[in-house]
């Protein structure tokens with residue numbers, strides 16, 4: 001794909017990728033701040049360090065494709081085009097939030113973006129994604145369901161059952177395993193007898209590709225190839241996106257299980273400065289442009305916070321709405 | 331484990347109980363997600379890995395069905411495992427093992443294979459962690475014959491229920507309300523025991539019996555204090571054991587007060603509150619001066635925002651109102 005583009009187009013696209021990752025990073029930093037200020041409550045899982053994964057994969061998806069994600073999904077929502085205002089309002093629990101404020105940080109849903117959560121049960125999204133893909137296949141719709149999950153989910157039965165079903169029935173699922181090496185405090189090597197995740201997926205006859213998840217261009221390339229294959233009727237594909245979370249698992253984690261030096265080493269591979277350096281080399285990111293971008297993003301975040309602050313709480317009278325459907329299903 | 335009574339948190343009481351069990355019986359081991367290096371997702375097992383090593387403080391992968399099932403197998407085969415599940419919502423991934431194996435093996439094998447296992451898990455709402463981390467399903471588990479269900483609500487019970495649970499030849503599930511971990515209380519002196527087959531009277535009264543357990547006990551005691559200022563003396567019974575229910579204690583209290591309110595963080599329909607109400611009706615219908623009242627969680631998945639979560643859960647004013655109502659119906 002990249003070869004077909006003109007140099008200018010490639011630079012423009014590179015800038016867009018950079019901008020998107022930066023938006024996610026700054027949004028997450030703001031969330032951490034708002035958590036300290038007790039504006040955001042409950043559990044908060046930040047995506048800082050992993051931005052290249054969601055941003056890269058989203059490039060390959062079309063509006064009609066669907067996404068299933070985890071509790072660490074703010075980046076996916078933003079990269080998918082969920083507006084920052086409703087996303088921030090969801091963090092606050094306001095009625096203008098994309099899930100009416102009922103889900104909070106872990107349960108971002110957006111039907112228009114075809115984002116089906118925000119699932120906080122590890123592994124819980126995989127069977128759902130398989131079913132979404134089954135429906136597309138039965139309905140003859142040429143669509144992909146991208147399912148994001150951490151490497152911790154690979155230990156759950158639901159992972160194995162879903163791999164098998166998707167392969168057995170040739171379903172259009174793009175499995176995106178975000179391997180950040182730790183499931184809370186448990187390192188991959190302490191929870192898996194076989195740490196080669198691609199081997200596991202391959203054992204179900206699901207083609208599996210390891211990808212440098214700190215390189216947004218590599219992620220995008222792999223995702224584009226994968227989506228093309230899946231849409232061509234090739235059945236599911238498994239991407240192991242090798243990445244790292246720079247922050248604690250959630251806001252409660254004392255991080256007793258990893259060395260500071262390891263975190264610092266991974267930070268040297270931070271996907272955002274890495275792309276910035278490449279863009280600068282090609283002259284595509286002059287300082288003025290970078291600064292303008294920061295200013296725009298800061299303004300977008302400021303507006304989102306203002307929107308969330310100004311929004312109403314859902315009325316308590318509405319509490320029992322949507323336990324059952326109010327209208328026929330679409 | 332000091333000899334004297336001491337103030338401590340519920341978390342510390344639980345930790346000391348686990349430590350005591352590990353010291354007393356070499357067949358005891360703890361396993362679950364992040365119980366070792368991470369120190370437990372509620373920091374209950376902090377420090378235990380250093381003291382007892384990885385063979386007895388076993389970190390497991392995210393495989394609830396497998397490690398709960400493995401606990402059952404180890405119990406059948408001579409060990410005394412304590413299995414920790416992070417929260418009750420995740421226990422649903424292990425429900426097959428709990429119901430189809432732990433609760434069933436002894437009876438199905440004609441009495442040959444007891445399962446002396448303890449499963450601990452956090453339960454309950456109130457922390458704004460939304461619908462997949464907040465449910466109270468202990469009453470639902472209490473539907474299952476073959477397992478015992480404990481709900482320690484005090485530091486004393488957190489400290490003292492684990493050992494008798496391990497001595498019990500049956501699978502015992504211990505539900506720890508997540509809001510209780512930071513609560514403080516007096517832990518009893520060494521050697522103190524509690525009876526895990528009995529409810530416990532937490533406050534005496536003559537006008538109405540309030541039944542509560544786990545996360546609703548403190549709210550119910552607060553309601554009782556408020557009622558007392560109105561001249562209504564409420565008796566508060568801490569159920570503590572949801573299966574088998576201490577029916578005798580329930581009926582004895584109602585026989586005395588002639589009125590009952592059941593407070594439950596579970597949902598109302600088909601919940602443990604319905605069971606308690608039915609037992610009162612079956613056992614002492616003619617002694618009642620008013621219909622049994624219930625204060626339960628609204629029938630919704632628990633929402634994230636505080637005002638909606640508060641509105642969904644049983645709260646002190648609702649308990650007071652329900653008690654006033656049944657007392658007003660004195661006739």
Ligand SMILES: Cc1ncc(C[n+]2csc(CCOP(=O)(O)OP(=O)(O)O)c2C)c(N)n1
Nearest residue numbers: 072120121122150151152153182183184420
């Ligand atoms: C079934 C289940 N078990 C346990 C948990 C608690 N928990 C939440 S996140 C997490 C770690 C998951 O790690 P991973 O899948 O690698 O994703 P990451 O958080 O690293 O993005 C755990 C153990 C849960 N949410 N669901």
